Amino acid sequence: xxxxxxxxxxxxxxxxxxxxxxxxxxxxxxxxxxxxxxxxxxxxxxxxxxxxxxxxxxxxxxxxxxxxxxxxxxxxxxxxxxxxxxxxxxxxxxxxxxxxxxxxxxxxxxxxxxxxxxxxxxxxxxxxxxxxxxxxxxxxxxxxxxxxxxxxxxxxxxxxxxxxxxxxxxxxxxxxxxxxxxxxxxxxxxxxxxxxxxxxxxxxxxxxxxxxxxxxxxxxxxxxxxxxxxxxxxxxxxxxxxxxxxxxxxxxxxxxxxxxxxxxxxxxxxxxxxxxxxxxxxxxxxxxxxxxxxxxxxxxxxxxxxxxxxxxxxxxxxxxxxxxxxxxxxxxxxxxxxxxxxxxxxxxxxxxxxxxx
Amino acid sequence: xxxxxxxxxxxxxxxxxxxxxxxxxxxxxxxxxxxxxxxxxxxxxxxxxxxxxxxxxxxxxxxxxxxxxxxxxxxxxxxxxxxxxxxxxxxxxxxxxxxxxxxxxxxxxxxxxxxxxxxxxxxxxxxxxxxxxxxxxxxxxxxxxxxxxxxxxxxxxxxxxxxxxxxxxxxxxxxxxxxxxxxxxxxxxxxxxxxxxxxxxxxxxxxxxxxxxxxxxxxxxxxxxxxxxxxxxxxxxxxxxxxxxxxxxxxxxxxxxxxxxxxxxxxxxxxxxxxxxxxxxxxxxxxxxxxxxxxxxxxxxxxxxxxxxxxxxxxxxxxxxxxxxxxxxxxxxxxxxxxxxxxxxxxxxxxxxxxxxxxxxxxxxxxxxxxxxxxxxxxxxxxxxxxxxxxxxxxxxxxxxxxxxxxxxxxxxxxxxxxxxxxxxxxxxxxxxxxxxxxxxxx
Numbered sequence: 001x002x003x004x005x006x007x008x009x010x011x012x013x014x015x016x017x018x019x020x021x022x023x024x025x026x027x028x029x030x031x032x033x034x035x036x037x038x039x040x041x042x043x044x045x046x047x048x049x050x051x052x053x054x055x056x057x058x059x060x061x062x063x064x065x066x067x068x069x070x071x072x073x074x075x076x077x078x079x080x081x082x083x084x085x086x087x088x089x090x091x092x093x094x095x096x097x098x099x100x101x102x103x104x105x106x107x108x109x110x111x112x113x114x115x116x117x118x119x120x121x122x123x124x125x126x127x128x129x130x131x132x133x134x135x136x137x138x139x140x141x142x143x144x145x146x147x148x149x150x151x152x153x154x155x156x157x158x159x160x161x162x163x164x165x166x167x168x169x170x171x172x173x174x175x176x177x178x179x180x181x182x183x184x185x186x187x188x189x190x191x192x193x194x195x196x197x198x199x200x201x202x203x204x205x206x207x208x209x210x211x212x213x214x215x216x217x218x219x220x221x222x223x224x225x226x227x228x229x230x231x232x233x234x235x236x237x238x239x240x241x242x243x244x245x246x247x248x249x250x251x252x253x254x255x256x257x258x259x260x261x262x263x264x265x266x267x268x269x270x271x272x273x274x275x276x277x278x279x280x281x282x283x284x285x286x287x288x289x290x291x292x293x294x295x296x297x298x299x300x301x302x303x304x305x306x307x308x309x310x311x312x313x314x315x316x317x318x319x320x321x322x323x324x325x326x327x328x329x330x331x332x333x334x335x336x337x338x339x340x341x342x343x344x345x346x347x348x349x350x351x352x353x354x355x356x357x
Numbered sequence: 358x359x360x361x362x363x364x365x366x367x368x369x370x371x372x373x374x375x376x377x378x379x380x381x382x383x384x385x386x387x388x389x390x391x392x393x394x395x396x397x398x399x400x401x402x403x404x405x406x407x408x409x410x411x412x413x414x415x416x417x418x419x420x421x422x423x424x425x426x427x428x429x430x431x432x433x434x435x436x437x438x439x440x441x442x443x444x445x446x447x448x449x450x451x452x453x454x455x456x457x458x459x460x461x462x463x464x465x466x467x468x469x470x471x472x473x474x475x476x477x478x479x480x481x482x483x484x485x486x487x488x489x490x491x492x493x494x495x496x497x498x499x500x501x502x503x504x505x506x507x508x509x510x511x512x513x514x515x516x517x518x519x520x521x522x523x524x525x526x527x528x529x530x531x532x533x534x535x536x537x538x539x540x541x542x543x544x545x546x547x548x549x550x551x552x553x554x555x556x557x558x559x560x561x562x563x564x565x566x567x568x569x570x571x572x573x574x575x576x577x578x579x580x581x582x583x584x585x586x587x588x589x590x591x592x593x594x595x596x597x598x599x600x601x602x603x604x605x606x607x608x609x610x611x612x613x614x615x616x617x618x619x620x621x622x623x624x625x626x627x628x629x630x631x632x633x634x635x636x637x638x639x640x641x642x643x644x645x646x647x648x649x650x651x652x653x654x655x656x657x658x659x660x661x662x663x664x665x666x667x668x669x670x671x672x673x674x675x676x677x678x679x680x681x682x683x684x685x686x687x688x689x690x691x692x693x694x695x696x697x698x699x700x701x702x703x704x705x706x707x708x709x710x711x712x713x714x715x716x717x718x719x720x721x722x723x724x725x726x727x728x729x730x731x732x733x734x735x736x737x738x739x740x741x742x743x744x745x746x747x748x749x750x751x752x753x754x755x756x757x758x759x760x761x762x763x764x765x766x767x768x769x770x771x772x773x774x775x776x777x778x779x780x781x782x783x784x785x786x787x788x789x790x791x792x793x794x795x796x797x798x799x800x
Contacts, residue, residue, distance in 0.1 A: 066450040077434075080438035092775060320527075332458075
């Protein structure tokens, strides 16, 4: 039952990063590459149409985590207190940037909200990557110093950074050079994803330019991927152990590699959707690869005193998990129906859609 | 420790108070928009469709505010109330996760279609998407009230050796006797808010002699919805909800009503007065004898137990705040019935559009339902204190053990600044939309 909910929540999270991920990516592209008002408007709209229903996947992932793994939810949300609250603030700026830019037909007003949308999207992509980096690296559970826990075994608190800036420090902060690397990977991967979405959904004048942007960013992604793999052993002495023990898990890194190499052919694709499919593959592979490397651990402990958090020692009761399975299945069928209905009815290029038209 | 609890509570109180200003309009207005849209489908009179689109524009701005201020609420269970989440997540995680799965998706998926899809889908499907948005927003209210009902009156659980509360009866969460009265009362209150907003905008147009045709439609619709909902709000739902408090939280009831002494011959109802916690009495009291006993038990002489006869730890921790919240809610609710009844009378006599003084009253009444709903929620939540889960878990136990007060104050200040900005933007944008008027929504 724990494994089932672990898979379900992972799927919801992956869908969130696919759907809202393109919104973040669109924001990054918007910030750096959209110059003409016509492009700015349509690119913002390609995120603005759906940000709200995309963001709901995050809310649902949070709700399900709360229900299925309450101890993990309590530990992580209080432990990463400051960065999480900052994510909330950024989410607010991103949303109002998208919703309010067209409320006044004044360039200064639009520029202001475009920047709010772009900068907060960039920072969100960075923060979510750093979050993944923290989960992979692990934390000092119980805040152990000199062999004594300061808190109960599953609680901790992380400052934003620690002066050594190193993942190997006794009390690592949220941001160190390892998590920052994962953050940059996230920014680049989502920028590629956003660019692919813009190419798919709009007729903006920079679509051709964006294909070269995707190609160049992909080179950066390859370099950073190789770099992060080569330093992985610093935070995890045996990063590939799970893949050796359970060879079928190798599928996840393979998915990532397929996406990564597929994107190098971006300029040769005949259909706009191909690039988007490969950028989805990168996201799916990247997240599942990281999670599979740790399974069944969901938050490693960096000290010897307190055990890592796993899906087994943080789960809710058996009864609760099984009744939730009942409504969960019904709910999931509905979710996919909504998603399909919505994407079908509002499919195709979105350039000419407008409020109430 | 004291500091930590104080700032955690302040942050939750501030963010939830600000947040709830928006969903109440979302819930009520979605119902009224669906009615306009339905009327347009039946009559094919363009005015109703334009009215629906106009309010949809206000709805969309309001909805964005509700979403962005709502996500921090869900996160705060984990960030600031980690111990509470850890201990009770097995139970309230169910209803909160269900809210996400069954209502947020419905709302947000179909809102995009409702706003962008009128031409793509045709009128009937467009009506349907509007209806689904309404359904989603009300379902959301239902799951939140189910969560709150468990905190007010816990059912269907058992306590493990490690202190955790685990679910034993899923259906008990929804057959909780606290839930239905609270849900209906809450939903009707959100209709009252929306009705006053609509009537207020209508009165504004008539007084300004602009968009008068729409002004009349909005005023008329607002008054009809407002009268029905404000009556139902008091009876039966308000009465029903109060009787639950009498039954399950008797000490909170005594504090709400300001009753210190247990009177043998039936208790008076206190209309105005200030609780004096030192001398344990109400100062400057204006009261009517025996009414409270009658309202509570339909018996003029039935005994109501006063605060003096409860143990110290059973009495809510902030009696004056609870007493004022409750009296503001009830007082304003009574005034709303008066305003709407008089408006309905004038409407019936076809004199309302010329009663300029009364139109001013209706216009300035617009913010007061927001105050009443806030006071209503404060009544429910202050009545529960010092408990986080009534009778089981103290609020002081529920906070995150590792988040220091300095960190919480930092984020509280951040939220205050950000929400002031949001509030200003909301007022500017809604003001702009009202100023442009419904005609601007015609294509």
